[in-house]
Each structure stands twice: as structure tokens, then as C-alpha cells.
Amino acid sequence: MNRAFPWKRAALALFLAAVVSVGCAKKQTVRSENAGAASRESQQAGAPGAIGEAPVRETPVTEALKAAEPTQTARAAEAAGVAVTEEKPSVFEDVHFDFDKAALRDDGRKICQTVADYMKTHPRAKILIEGHCDERGTAEYNLALGERRATVVMNYLVSLGVPRAALSTVSFGKERPLDPGHNEEAWAKNRRAHFVVK
Amino acid sequence: MRRSIRMAAAAALLLLSGFPSAAFPVLYIDINSPGGKRMPIAVANFVVSGDSALSRGIPKIIENDLLLTDLFEIIPQSAHLEAVTAAHFSGTPLSFPAWKVIGAEAVVIGKVETKGDRLSIEMRLYDATQGTLMVGKRYEGTARQVRSIAHRFANEIVYAFTGVRGVFGTEIAFTARPGKGRGKEIYVVGMDGQEMRKVTDNRSYNLFPRWSPDGQWLAYTSYRTGVPAIYLRNVASGAEKVLVRFGGAKSPGGFSPDGEWLYVSVSVDGNSDIYRVRVVGGTVEKVVTGWGLDVSPSPSPDGRRIAFVSDRGGSPQIYVKTVGGADETRISQGSGYATSPSWAPAGDRIAYTARSGGHFAIYTVAPDGSGRQMVASAPDGDCEDPSFSPDGRYLVYSFRKRGYSDLQIISLDGRRERTLISGHNDEGSPAWSPGR
Structure with missing residues (x-):
């Protein structure tokens, strides 16, 4: 997974360039008498293709490599990437959900009430609600399910009087489990909405 | 395809004219007969000037490719009796009995000429039983292109025998956690498991x-700015642009066959719907909507339909x-959990x-929901995320078992x-690149 690869990337660039150049390749018969005769024979037999030329041309490698060098934006993105992949601790408990469900349970409602009370005494606080899922099922579906869980929590907080503008959501689907285990106990912990106070 | 129809017609003609089918003069492999x-x-060892x-x-690259199809048996080099020389490329016929006697029904020979940085590689496939040339090609390129040139001729060999293009040289994109790092990165690997890169x-x-239909671009979701967006990235140059910013959670599904649209799912107010977005210009159209x-x-290969996942039924x-x-027809059965369609x-x-x-x-199932067949399963793990090879003969999928994971390639009949x-x-999340 962490092999060195710059030369491979260069090879790919060449390969792709080669594939492109084939599109405009001209067929050219090899001058060997024998090959010509054999080719005619094979065509009588129904086989495709006389000897032809498929030129694979070289293209500059340097451009592709330049584009791969990290830019300022890429470095900023990398910093943001690390921020996203690290779990930020919360003063609130996580709200948990049943498998493949986004409905709030009673325990979840109580936690939401705690959050709503906090927001009344901290009117300038902003809260990001992260939706998470367990590892079972497709990543795409879980991403949408995580968003639905976060939104259900957000809507409930709004119904408890928290201003909508103080809240935002993001789903990480099954990408960032709290418990790396592969059993019901871990799964139950991972199906959650996590609060990050900004 | 066209060739196999022609072959079938020729075969039928021969049968009608009273020819015994055994006399049919062309070697042919029926890929549909398991x-x-x-x-x-x-x-044979290639005739080489230079390296x-x-x-x-x-030959090793070609042999490995042919073995992957499970349609060929390789006669090992140690058994070969005739040494191929440059003369065999300029008029001297091969001694076909020397190949037949070791069991070979087909022979591949090749010659590499080095001129400075450039290589000229000529390869020929012979029917050893008839002593006829089936395919001959000459390729020119650099030393770095040798592998892709070998893959291309392996594709020619498969085409000559089956009438279906081989998939050597195609690639599979997938996601994985980088060695010791956090998050997930996208990787690409050759279908033969070689040349993996980030x-x-x-x-x-x-x-x-x-993959875009021309194999030049990858669409993907990234959280790199902290907020998820769908990007288009040119695989060769690394050039990139943002295609979808609106909404929350989002994932690309697939391109329309003409490459003009990208079908995506996007969550707005917690509800995920399906949209298509024009790759040039970014126009958005809603395709599937509802509370689920x-x-x-x-997208289907003709671009007229889409398969998708919905939890509207519970x-x-x-x-x-x-x-x-x-019209929206459900095609999966049972009350379970069915996802990740791939047409x-x-x-x-x-x-x-x-x-x-x-x-x-x-x-796999027919688009009308009939004829369901199981292709891959494991008693102690999960098989997920299937993606078709460009020739439709294989699926690549992900296998997971308590922290272990891999990508498998399986023939559609589940046998190989x-x-x-x-x-x-x-x-x-494996995705097989289009044919090349």
C-alpha cells in the first residue's frame, strides 16, 4: 500500500499517451514476403488482422510529474483532511441508533435535551452534528444514512428551541468507527450522532 | 462480437455443406462453455537485441495474462524444442511439427529490436496445427512501455481465439487506508495485480x-476541505475540478455512456436523492426523488435506464x-438488504x-428482476461492491472478514x-476501468 510510485506514475502517463496515439495509428504492412503470404493465408481462414503497426509514441513525462507535486492548495487540503479524519472529543454523549434506522430513541432524546439546555446558556456556541454508521452494508448507502441520522438530531434540536443557524451536519458513513471491533457491541457504539462544539 | 457471429455463420455453412465440424480450420475457444x-x-523466448x-x-507477461483467462494451458519454455531466431521473422518458417509434438496447438514468437531509447517489438501468433499466421503486430515504444505492449498483444491473442476483446492492460481503481496514515486514499492497480499506485x-x-467512459477521468467524493464534494480528476495529469458542491453527503454513481453526465446521489436536508450533473457546465437535473x-x-450501457438503491420500501x-x-421497478427480492448495483x-x-x-x-439478475444467480459468497465474510470487467466476463468485488479485506476477481459463472x-x-469500492 505504501510503495514508492513516481516512476510508475510516469509509466502510466506514457501508457495513456500511448493509448491515445494508437487512435491515430496507420496500418502498415510489414515488408517481409513471408509475413505477407502468411497473413493472406490467415485471412482466408477467417482470422483477423494482417501484420500491422501500432505505434506507441513517447510523450514528455515531466509535465505529468509537475502536476503531481503538492501545491499550496494541496497542502491546505491535507491539513483539512487530517482535521476530518481525527475524532474531536465532545462534552456531550453520542446519540445512538438501531441498525439501518435513523429514528431517535428515548435515550437519544434525553441527550438532545442536554445539548439544547447547553445552547440556551451558550447562545454564541455552534454545533456540528456528525452522523456515523456501523461497518455493515455499502459505503454509499451508509453515507446517506449517516446524513439522515445527523439531520434527525438537528431537526429535533431545532424543535427544542435551538436556532437552526447554530447547527450544521456532516456524514462520515462507516468511514470513521469509534470502536474498531467487528461485533454487535462495537456496531452499537458506532451507529451514532456525535456533537462537536465549535 | 461481430467476429463470433461471422464464425458461427461460417460454421453453420460448413455443417450444412456436409463438412465435419472437426475439419473447421480455425482454432476457436468457446468462452461460454465452462x-x-x-x-x-x-x-517462445523472444529474439532480442539489447536488454x-x-x-x-x-513471454512471462503474456503467459500470465493468458493464464488469467483460464482459457489457455501454457506449454513451459523448458519443453520447447525449436529455438526461434531472427530468420523466423524474415522468411524461414517455424518447424511446426516440433511444436505439435510438445502439445502446442498455438505458438507465439516475438522479436525485440532496440534503437537507442526506442524499442520495436514484433509479435506473431501461429496456429501450429495448420502452420498459419493468426495475428501479427509490430509495436514501437520505449522500454517503459514494454508491459503495456505485451498486454496489448495478449488481448490480440484472446480476440483471435474467442472473438471477444481481452481486458489486459485495464485497471481497477479502489479505496484503502494508506499504510500508517489516516483517512482513505484512491489507488489504481493493473488487472493483473501489477503497477499499483496512489x-x-x-x-x-x-x-x-x-471511471469516465474514456478511461481518462475518475469521479470521486473527497472530504479534503472538511466538507464533502465530488471531484473529477484526470488520472494521467492529476488535473482536477470540483463538480458537485451542493448538499451534504454525496457520492458519484456512474457516467452516462456518452460521458456527458455524471449520475450522483446527494443528501439535501437529510434526504438522499439521485441527480445527474453535466460534466461540462455543471447543470443539475433530478432523476430520482422521494422520502426514501x-x-x-x-446507468445502463444504452444510457436509457439507471439501476439504483432505495430504502423507500423499508x-x-x-x-x-x-x-x-x-416507471420504477424493484428487481431485488426478499426483505433483506440489497445495494451497489452495477450494470x-x-x-x-x-x-x-x-x-x-x-x-x-x-x-446478478436480469434488468427485469428475473433469473437471479449467486456469483460469490463466503460463510464467514462479506462479498460487496461488484464492478464488471469491460468484456462483461468478470466481476471485481471487495471481501471483508473481521478486519481482513481484499479485492477478488471472479468469473460471472463463479467458477474461477x-x-x-x-x-x-x-x-x-473497486471500479474496473473501461476497455482500451
Whole structure:
């Protein structure tokens, strides 16, 4: 997974360039008498293709490599990437959900009430609600399910009087489990909405 | 395709004219007859001027490709009796009895000429029983292109015998956790498991790589700015642009066959719907909407329909819809959990993942929901995320078992399987590149 690869990337660039150049390749018969005769024979037999030329041309490698060098934006993105992949601790408990469900349970409602009370005494606080899922099922579906869980929590907080503008959501689907285990106990912990106070 | 029809017609004609079918003069492999005899083929050492490692190096690449199809039997080089020389490329015929006697029904020979930095590689495939040339090609390129040139001729060999283009030289994009890092990056690997490389490198979550029909671009979701967006990235140059910013959670499903639209799912106010976005210009059209979570759109090869996932019935299931039409037909069965549809290149099957006995397995089904077949399952792990090879003969899918994960390639009949990539880095979301 962490092999060195710059030369491979260069090879790919060449390969792709080669594939492109084939599109405009001209067929050219090899001058060997024998090959010509054999080719005619094979065509009588129904086989495709006389000897032809498929030129694979070289293209500059340097451009592709330049584009791969990290830019300022890429470095900023990398910093943001690390921020996203690290779990930020919360003063609130996580709200948990049943498998493949986004409905709030009673325990979840109580936690939401705690959050709503906090927001009344901290009117300038902003809260990001992260939706998470367990590892079972497709990543795409879980991403949408995580968003639905976060939104259900957000809507409930709004119904408890928290201003909508103080809240935002993001789903990480099954990408960032709290418990790396592969059993019901871990799964139950991972199906959650996590609060990050900004 | 066209060739196999022609062949079939020729065969029918011969049969009608009273020819015994055994006299049919062209070697032919029926890829639809499982368990059929494998074609014995010999790949001779190449005649090389310059880098002598290529003499066996190129035959090895070709042999490995042919073995992957499970349609060929390789006659080992140690058994070869005739030494191929430059003269065999300029008029001297091969001694075909010397190949037939070791069991070879077909022979591949090749010659490499080095001129400075450039190589000229000529390769020929002979029918050893008839002593006729089946395919001959000459390729020119650099030393770095040797592998792709070898793959191309291997494709010619498969085409000559089956009438179906081989998939050597195609690639598979997938996601995995980088060695010790956080998040997920996108990688690309050759279908033979060689030449793996990283596509993204931003220590964020980079998910759901999807190839454009020309194989030049990957669409994917990235969290690199902290907020998820769908990007288009040129695989060769690394050039990139943002295609979808609106909404929350989002994932690309697949491109329309003409490459003009990208089908995506996007969550707005917690509800995921399916949209298509113009690759140039960014115009957005809603395709599937409703209170359920609608995700994973996979366009049909004719572009008229999409398969997608919806949980509108209480659990995620596969549906098929005509783009712009009102019909939405459920095609997965049971009350379980069915996701990740992938439409076959010929349009006749849809592969998907469904839960069965506590684990996920891979099935294929006709687009009308009939003729369901299981392709891959494991008693102790999950088989998910199928993606068709461009020739429609194979699926690549992800296998997971308590922290172990790998990518498997399996023939559609489920009979042949091999591991493409294995590890403990949560390898997943494989997507097979288009044919080249």
C-alpha cells in the first residue's frame, strides 16, 4: 500500500499517451514476403488482422510529474483532511441508533435535551452534528444514512428551541468507527450522532 | 462480437455443406462453455537485441495474462524444442511439427529490436496445427512501455481465439487506508495485480472512484476541505475540478455512456436523492426523488435506464428506472438488504450485493428482476461492491472478514476466482476501468 510510485506514475502517463496515439495509428504492412503470404493465408481462414503497426509514441513525462507535486492548495487540503479524519472529543454523549434506522430513541432524546439546555446558556456556541454508521452494508448507502441520522438530531434540536443557524451536519458513513471491533457491541457504539462544539 | 457471429455463420455453412465440424480450420475457444478444454499454447523466448531480460520477460507477461483467462494451458519454455531466431521473422518458417509434438496447438514468437531509447517489438501468433499466421503486430515504444505492449498483444491473442476483446492492460481503481496514515486514499492497480499506485494523497477521506467512459477521468467524493464534494480528476495529469458542491453527503454513481453526465446521489436536508450533473457546465437535473434514501445510480450501457438503491420500501433494495420516465421497478427480492448495483456492459445483467444468512453475497439478475444467480459468497465474510470487467466476463468485488479485506476477481459463472489485492487496509469500492 505504501510503495514508492513516481516512476510508475510516469509509466502510466506514457501508457495513456500511448493509448491515445494508437487512435491515430496507420496500418502498415510489414515488408517481409513471408509475413505477407502468411497473413493472406490467415485471412482466408477467417482470422483477423494482417501484420500491422501500432505505434506507441513517447510523450514528455515531466509535465505529468509537475502536476503531481503538492501545491499550496494541496497542502491546505491535507491539513483539512487530517482535521476530518481525527475524532474531536465532545462534552456531550453520542446519540445512538438501531441498525439501518435513523429514528431517535428515548435515550437519544434525553441527550438532545442536554445539548439544547447547553445552547440556551451558550447562545454564541455552534454545533456540528456528525452522523456515523456501523461497518455493515455499502459505503454509499451508509453515507446517506449517516446524513439522515445527523439531520434527525438537528431537526429535533431545532424543535427544542435551538436556532437552526447554530447547527450544521456532516456524514462520515462507516468511514470513521469509534470502536474498531467487528461485533454487535462495537456496531452499537458506532451507529451514532456525535456533537462537536465549535 | 461481430467476429463470433461471422464464425458461427461460417460454421453453420460448413455443417450444412456436409463438412465435419472437426475439419473447421480455425482454432476457436468457446468462452461460454465452462470446463471446456484449454488451448495449449507455447510462448517462445523472444529474439532480442539489447536488454536480454526481455527475452523471457515479455513471454512471462503474456503467459500470465493468458493464464488469467483460464482459457489457455501454457506449454513451459523448458519443453520447447525449436529455438526461434531472427530468420523466423524474415522468411524461414517455424518447424511446426516440433511444436505439435510438445502439445502446442498455438505458438507465439516475438522479436525485440532496440534503437537507442526506442524499442520495436514484433509479435506473431501461429496456429501450429495448420502452420498459419493468426495475428501479427509490430509495436514501437520505449522500454517503459514494454508491459503495456505485451498486454496489448495478449488481448490480440484472446480476440483471435474467442472473438471477444481481452481486458489486459485495464485497471481497477479502489479505496484503502494508506499504510500508517489516516483517512482513505484512491489507488489504481493493473488487472493483473501489477503497477499499483496512489491517485489521491491528501490524508482525508477519498471515496467511490468512478471511471469516465474514456478511461481518462475518475469521479470521486473527497472530504479534503472538511466538507464533502465530488471531484473529477484526470488520472494521467492529476488535473482536477470540483463538480458537485451542493448538499451534504454525496457520492458519484456512474457516467452516462456518452460521458456527458455524471449520475450522483446527494443528501439535501437529510434526504438522499439521485441527480445527474453535466460534466461540462455543471447543470443539475433530478432523476430520482422521494422520502426514501436513494443512492448508487448505475446507468445502463444504452444510457436509457439507471439501476439504483432505495430504502423507500423499508430496507435498501435495487430498482430500475427509465431516465426521464415515471416507471420504477424493484428487481431485488426478499426483505433483506440489497445495494451497489452495477450494470453489465452488454446490458443483460445487473450485479449487486445482498444480505443472505447474516453475510453479504454477490448476485446478478436480469434488468427485469428475473433469473437471479449467486456469483460469490463466503460463510464467514462479506462479498460487496461488484464492478464488471469491460468484456462483461468478470466481476471485481471487495471481501471483508473481521478486519481482513481484499479485492477478488471472479468469473460471472463463479467458477474461477483470484485475489487482486489483499491486506488489512479496508480495501474496497473497486471500479474496473473501461476497455482500451
